[in-house]
Amino acid sequence: MLDQKLSLEILKATTRIASSTPHLGQILSQIIDVVKNKMEIDACSIFLIDDAEKVSLQASSGYGDAGMANLSLNMGQGVTGWVARHKRTLALREAMQDPRFVYIPETVEEQFQSMLSVPILREDHCIGVVNAHTRDKRYFSPMEIVVLETIADQVAGSISNALIYSKNQMMIKELSILYDVSLAAQSTLNPELGLWVILSGITRGEAGGFNRAILFAVEGEELIGTMGLGPDSPEDAQRIWTDLGGEGKEYQIPQRVVSEEEKDEYSKSNFNKFAKTLRYPLKKNDNVLAEAALKRKIVHVENGEDHSLISEKFRQTFGVDSFAAVPLTAHEEVLGVILVDNRYNAKPITETSLHLLARFAAHAGWVLENSRLITKLVATNRELLSMKDQLIENEKLTVLGQLSAEVAHEIKNPLVSIGGFARRLRDKILPAPNPSLNHQDESVFNYANIILKETQRLERLLEDILTYPKTGDLNLETCNPGDLIAESLDTFQSVLQGQDVTIETCIQKDLDTVLIDPIKIKQVINNILSNALESMPHEGKIRISVYRVDEAEESPALSIRIEDSGGGIPDHALDNIFNPFFTTKKTGTGLGLSICRKIVENHGGTLRVENFKNKGVEVCILLPLKNSRDCTKKEYPSDGRPEKFAGDEI
Amino acid sequence: MTEKKKKKILIADDEDNIRFLYKEELEDEGYEVFLAANAEEAIAKAREEHPDLVTLDIKMPGMDGLELLGKLKKENNNVPVILCSAYGSYKQDFRVWSSDAYVVKSADLKELKSTIKEILISSGK
Numbered sequence: 001m002l003d004q005k006l007s008l009e010i011l012k013a014t015t016r017i018a019s020s021t022p023h024l025g026q027i028l029s030q031i032i033d034v035v036k037n038k039m040e041i042d043a044c045s046i047f048l049i050d051d052a053e054k055v056s057l058q059a060s061s062g063y064g065d066a067g068m069a070n071l072s073l074n075m076g077q078g079v080t081g082w083v084a085r086h087k088r089t090l091a092l093r094e095a096m097q098d099p100r101f102v103y104i105p106e107t108v109e110e111q112f113q114s115m116l117s118v119p120i121l122r123e124d125h126c127i128g129v130v131n132a133h134t135r136d137k138r139y140f141s142p143m144e145i146v147v148l149e150t151i152a153d154q155v156a157g158s159i160s161n162a163l164i165y166s167k168n169q170m171m172i173k174e175l176s177i178l179y180d181v182s183l184a185a186q187s188t189l190n191p192e193l194g195l196w197v198i199l200s201g202i203t204r205g206e207a208g209g210f211n212r213a214i215l216f217a218v219e220g221e222e223l224i225g226t227m228g229l230g231p232d233s234p235e236d237a238q239r240i241w242t243d244l245g246g247e248g249k250e251y252q253i254p255q256r257v258v259s260e261e262e263k264d265e266y267s268k269s270n271f272n273k274f275a276k277t278l279r280y281p282l283k284k285n286d287n288v289l290a291e292a293a294l295k296r297k298i299v300h301v302e303n304g305e306d307h308s309l310i311s312e313k314f315r316q317t318f319g320v321d322s323f324a325a326v327p328l329t330a331h332e333e334v335l336g337v338i339l340v341d342n343r344y345n346a347k348p349i350t351e352t353s354l355h356l357l358a359r360f361a362a363h364a365g366w367v368l369e370n371s372r373l374i375t376k377l378v379a380t381n382r383e384l385l386s387m388k389d390q391l392i393e394n395e396k397l398t399v400l401g402q403l404s405a406e407v408a409h410e411i412k413n414p415l416v417s418i419g420g421f422a423r424r425l426r427d428k429i430l431p432a433p434n435p436s437l438n439h440q441d442e443s444v445f446n447y448a449n450i451i452l453k454e455t456q457r458l459e460r461l462l463e464d465i466l467t468y469p470k471t472g473d474l475n476l477e478t479c480n481p482g483d484l485i486a487e488s489l490d491t492f493q494s495v496l497q498g499q500d501v502t503i504e505t506c507i508q509k510d511l512d513t514v515l516i517d518p519i520k521i522k523q524v525i526n527n528i529l530s531n532a533l534e535s536m537p538h539e540g541k542i543r544i545s546v547y548r549v550d551e552a553e554e555s556p557a558l559s560i561r562i563e564d565s566g567g568g569i570p571d572h573a574l575d576n577i578f579n580p581f582f583t584t585k586k587t588g589t590g591l592g593l594s595i596c597r598k599i600v601e602n603h604g605g606t607l608r609v610e611n612f613k614n615k616g617v618e619v620c621i622l623l624p625l626k627n628s629r630d631c632t633k634k635e636y637p638s639d640g641r642p643e644k645f646a647g648d649e650i
Numbered sequence: 651m652t653e654k655k656k657k658k659i660l661i662a663d664d665e666d667n668i669r670f671l672y673k674e675e676l677e678d679e680g681y682e683v684f685l686a687a688n689a690e691e692a693i694a695k696a697r698e699e700h701p702d703l704v705t706l707d708i709k710m711p712g713m714d715g716l717e718l719l720g721k722l723k724k725e726n727n728n729v730p731v732i733l734c735s736a737y738g739s740y741k742q743d744f745r746v747w748s749s750d751a752y753v754v755k756s757a758d759l760k761e762l763k764s765t766i767k768e769i770l771i772s773s774g775k
Contacts, residue, residue, distance in 0.1 A: 413755070
């Protein structure tokens, strides 16, 4: 039948094809070249059968520019479909007259009269069909039929290898996309960025390939639209696809990582804003999103019109009839749902893309979980740090309290003796001003005086320390804030001598009385005033303002502000101003401000120091006014216990 | 001022030098001063000398000043008692209220002296 020379030639050509390239497209076009070379025909086409039993055109030659694009037949449909189903060759002199012929306008088959259609068989499976067409009406000789069948037999192996190769390539691509997305998503501590990476993976043409994706987060009994990625309009979609260079653009790894700028662009898009307005109840049998979340499975809706869980409004909101919802889970818990659709290219959602979507969703679930854990961690950490600070502060105060009480007590008595006798010594030498004092007496007088002065300093230190642990005991009285300031200033005037400092007061009229320990609060005010004075050794201005503060959600308070123009607190000292024993002064105990704050806090108030560098310091005291009306009792201890022992005689 | 008209003041304090200082200072002020180094001595001296005024240190070994205050007041409620202490924390102790004054110890005895003077005048002694 087939002479030896021809069969050797065919064998040589097809073997060359098998070893030349792994790419399907190249293999098919080479096969067509061989067919056209060995046979007297005008056009040749190759169809392949996919998993869904669709017989689709893969390569062709000789049909003209317009011909045969995207042609896909069902098994058994038309001549090609028949050949595929029956795995038998058909040679037709008048193809269009054959009852199996189905006219499909796109095929431009009307220009061809005769047709030879041969199945490509591999292990008794039909994997495709190769067709040869001629313009002239003619019979195909048995020889020609054998030639085409031989070619088909020879290339079947190459084609199926190329199919496996391309499937592998797809899987590798998919895996590498998933790898990059998971890397990008998990290497960032910014959960928002991680989620953008995933949404962009879902919507990029070369990866998930969906037109739009919206992330919903579960919040209580609701699904809240959190972010959305997709074109704002068909025009926008067109622009994006043009920018991307079409769907066939080669996948590039760096594209997977979403930059900060892209993130900003995404979050500013109208579609994201639209996504953020969406809310759906997380209720059984209510909507597809809740269905996906509650049943923890992908819900794929092909035709929304017929779906019981799709309301008319839902379809209008999204403008599509076909979509898929995939749940996001982590640790058995549903954290959200991603909704995807292909609004702009109206491509059907395929099984393959749903699988890929499920994988993206798994990553998104972990990113959400990570973000939740990180947020929790950060909050806990912050809490711990502030607790640590508080503990340190408390410990400092406790140690101070114990230490001070012990030390002070042991020191006080000897100090009284030393000071007392130094005074007697001095007074013995100079009982009254005496001009007849001789030089030696004067020296002794001075020595005694130094002892006395130093003892006084030590006594002041002890007084400060001993006051410290006891600031909790308040003798509350109803006081007029104006009088309080006036009295504080009275006792303060004498200190002012020699300094050119003006004190300005601004006290709100008709202020309510306030329930405080007047002695302690005056102590606070005096302490702050003397700090202010010390910061202005030559001249300056102190401004005291007193007024009522009514903040929403806070109970009314009395505000006492004391500002000075002493240049502020130097940076190195600022952290320590409330630290007991910290001082920048030559003769100070450093207890002043920490005692002040403790006193104010024992009143239920706050003391804040605001530092204005190179200008001055502003101390703000807030004392709650809430007690001022309902407490009529004149005096009781700070813990609120009435004085049950008052009047008792021992 | 003759010896007989001098007011008698009893000082109870466990610190030798403080007692000595008080004695010197108060004698300079014209008082007759008796000293006790602990509570027992103070009770004995009070019975013996009938002082016009007593000053008590609160923190003393054995019976402390507050307890002593109760004992002294029980024997003679008319004797004014001034409590002296190194620090003011006892002011919150209710037993302090039966004393006539509370003075925080200081090298400067001005406050103690003026308090003694006031109390003696107001108690008519």
